[in-house]
Amino acid sequence: MDGIIEAISSFASQEPAIYYLIIGIIGAVVLSAVVNIGAMYVIWLEVKLLGDFSARYGPNRVGGRWGLLQIVADAIKLFTKEDSIPASADKPVYVWAPIVASMATMLVAAAIPFGALYFNGKYYPLVVANMDISAFYVEAALSLLVIAAFMAGYSSNNKYSLLGAFRGIARMISYEVPMGVCVISVAIMAHSLNLAEIAQNQTLWYAFAQPLGFGIFIVALITDLGRIPFDQSEAEEEIICGYTTEYGGIRWGLILFQEYNNMLLGSILLTLLFLGGWAGPIIPVPGLSIISPLIWMFMKVVIVLWFLIWTRSALLRLRIDQVTDLGWKVLLPLSIVNLAWAVVVGSYFA
């Protein structure tokens, strides 16, 4: 085992370009499968949990008692639906919007450590592009979905879509700044902008070290993902389906999929930044000890997802002007307070 790692390391240092090409291709194939299947089961989890939270069964026929294959059935339905493009739409932009959304998701997936392997007392993060600035990069790439949403909304030539697109952008820009400041605060404490290192360096989870930043980041994350109480860009009762109103069949399915992909990736990001990443006691069973960080990571991510879905059934939707006000007038000053706190506490610990 050690020999293999040695060999890989030496190859990587000699031929970095080829090494990263191979890693990239393998990673892209594996991750696109993982992320897409992951998104399917995030959807399943959401449907099932929302059922529980409202005294309903949720999916319970297709794929056994838990309806595990319901989402596959839904996907098959989407594939067999007619693909119709509205006559008045701006066709190239309309067609490219779901593709851009998918590209944005994959860009995030490339830089996020999905977990780590524990081996010989060392953690090996499972990440394709282990960049020095991956925290900054991921935060930037997460907001790319909004660009896709804007493309979708503006090209549809539909009033609901138009409002949805503008709302989506407004929502994003109000929370981008506080979110960025939160990431900076974390980076200050971790002395690094690399996500794997941030996760690794958390002796005390940053959720406890900077609770204010944790709260702000959750709010900003929910906003970025466009979930209740911040789902104004597709508020069904106001603007039907927001920017996806004119999308149907597989095109709509793709956009929906990317949203849930991003939800998964966002939860992973939250776990990495604030919940200690894959940190957790190593299970002292020979086979399991290697993947025990992965197990911890998985459990934390599921808990975060559960929390996001719980929020959806518990809260009401805010009005869009209240959302932007909250972002600019409350969260931005608070995030700066948090930054100061991080500097003070960070200096103290250092």
Next chain:
Amino acid sequence: MLKRKMLKNWGWPLRIASRGTEVTRLYPEVMMELPAAERGIHELDATTCIGCASCARICPNSCIEMVTYKYGSPLKNKKMQYPQIDYGRCMFCGLCVDECPAECLKMGKKVTMAGWEREDIVRGPDKLAVKKFTAKEAAELAAEAKRIAAEKAAAAAAKKKAAAKEGAPAEGAAKKVAKEGAENKPPKKAVAKEGENKEANAQEPKKEDAKPTEGGAS
């Protein structure tokens, strides 16, 4: 403070999740419990129906049509007809039940009536009747009717003899009686299906006993 205030909101979904499923019913497997007063699909007592068409007249949507039905009481009016209800239009207002002078039309607890064809939801007396004459009783009643008709014919014949002077009109009357006696048989189509119907008739009550859940009564 904002956080503390919101706690109740977060608590609601958890409380619901802890209560078990109440909103969804697993429909075909688990049927709803219906009260005794439920206004479901009609039940007709074919043995007491007098074929007065009160129900058809009161129906606001005119979904009740009177049709001839073989197992009706042959003792009564020979042009005996029974209600046939088009459930595509029925709105279950229950006015027909209230109007029925013989109290032979009731509304039961069965509420499922899906069908593949439009004709499937038009239910004739054959399907509506929960109580009807068995083939044997019907045969006996038919024999009774024949006997009465024969008696009447005999009486008429006697009358005719007695009043031989006014022969022509009386003869007409007797002919009429005889003709009506013949009409008393079910129409041709029904005759053709008689065999099937008898079988169905024999099986049907058993079927309903075996499957009480069908109408959601259990």
Next chain:
Amino acid sequence: MAGEPMAVDYYIPLIIFMIMGAIVPIAALAAVKIIAPLKPSRKKRSTYEGGLCPVRDAKIQYSVQYYLFAIVFVIFDVEVLFLYPWIYVYANKALQQFMVFGMNNAVFEMLLFIVVLLVGLVYAVKKEALRWV
């Protein structure tokens, strides 16, 4: 793990991922072309707006206030961008040379910068630039 590859090599996987991100939906759309029925009609392709024909189309001049809003964001986002290099200064002891008011110079400079940022925010709020359209 790997040694110290050239910075640009990190980005090779990103390009591959981007291409992969495009391939998946395009493949899905191609599959739909084959599987799904296609019977286009004028009514199917019309814009949905509450079940009626829309009154004029959606290509309007969106409210100017909105763009003011967006410009404020651009300013602030650039300001936040400046904080990222500052982390490097903060983390690197070698770059912190002198103390101001009991703080090292990196912290002090950052605080000064944030104060300027906050003044800008207060100004924007007072000028109602952040009022929703």
Next chain:
Amino acid sequence: MTTASDVLSAVQSAFPGAVLESRVESDRRLWATIDSNSIVDVCKHLSEKLNFDHYSGAAGVDWIARKEMEVVEIMASHGAHQVVAMLKSKTPRENPSVKSLANLFWNANWYEREIWEMFGINFEGHPGLYPLLLGDELVGVWPWRKDFKGYPDLTTGQRAVERPTSEGYTEYFIPPTPAEIEAGTVPKEKPKYPSFREREEKEIKSDSEMIMHMGPQHAMLPGPFLLDILIEGERVHKAFLDMGYIHKGIEKIMENRTWLQGLTYTDRMCYVASLSNNECYCGAIEKILGLEVPLRAQYIRVILEELSRIQSHLIGTGEFMTLIAGVGYAPWNFMIIDRESIISLIESVTGARLTHTFVRFGGVRNDLPEGFSDKCRSALKYIESRTKEYIELFEQDPIYHMRMENVGVLSPDRAKRVGISGPPLRATGVAYDMRKEDPILVYPDLDFKVVTGTRGDSADRIDVRLREILESIHIIEQCLDRIPAGPIKTETKVPKKIPAGEAYYRVEDPRGEMGMYVISDGGDKPYRVKVRGPVYATLQTLPPLLEGVYIADAVAIAGSMDGCPSEADR
């Protein structure tokens, strides 16, 4: 207290000779035929001097045998006294025309438009006589006149031809038959007035404004009506409302059904409040017949009407919560569970879940089943605790307050002026409830409060509904204690033909004041049934309330009104 005869003598002394005919039915009902020239002055006098500040509606009647038409103005007061004045003004059947009250009472607008399009009675001085409920192509056939022979049926498509318009949608057009062309009676060219679409398009003043449909198929609406908003950014500048998408013509259908058959149609005006509608129709006919309902039947009616009020408020509130929270919101499902227990209680009595057809002339259909009282009490106990929790939940929820408080505020004066009723009116602080104002059945014997709010905003409207549930529970508990044994129907048999006469009967629908004006000409069918529903007034109030708010607020306001277009369209 002012009585009907006081009002009559006051009017007679103020306008000598204006009252052509009059009938004081009781202390609370005044019927008068007013000279059509002075109807505006009389109404003005009534509203200014005699506290008739509630213009409740208007009804048109076509008296084909007498060759004249009648417009009946229904005037009442917001609590100053209990008199309802039914003022008729007559006009000949040829070119019928009366004076409009729309400049006097804001809410007369829609009532007069309806009468105009249905009967063809012209209203002089009306600000805009445009079709409201019917399609443009139906104007000019005056469908509710007695000699209306029917309109070519577009659904069967015998003669109607589809043709696309320049705007891209399909229009139906009925080509004239050769016989018509020969006879020179080619039916009507297009009406001269601008269509709804043209009227609203005229309001677009700048390039950054657009008109967005919030209906007829929209997630916000409880049923189909067209709410168009003129928006700049997200700010609503003006709102337009068009109705008639599910107009069923129930009033006309009832003229062609027997008295008893007509009862089934009252269920279907608004199935959430079907028991109140039943009560209103039966009550009016009992009034014409002079029937006394047995006491037990009265109690049963009250119990069921209050139960149905509870379930209506629960679903109204629950649905509204989904509008501002999305369908995943957990308390909404709790409200559905609660409502289910009420519905099954009602079902155990009436046998139907929503369309009950339960109340009968002079009684009710069934008696209460065995053990109803215990079941009802335990269910109510549960609902009571749950309702208190809802109130507390909304009380402490900061997002709810941000979304709802001071949104869609109606001041008491404005609310009275626009003729709104029910919880939206009571939320402004006006204690106007038919159960107190125009008491029927055993309501006078029961002890209950009229729930009122203070601010008149969306939050208050919800709060009033929830607290009314508690009040209804209190009423039902009293009824269960007091209900006597006895018959559930009158001894006297209700005749098939109702003697000639007329009556106006009001009940408190869960959504507000529901009145029915029933005229009998002595036949086995009603001569005319006019339904004055609460939602009609509520919807009319909607457009002015939406001016100047955000789109999301528009949803909150429209939802908190709890409008049911099915009833407004009848």
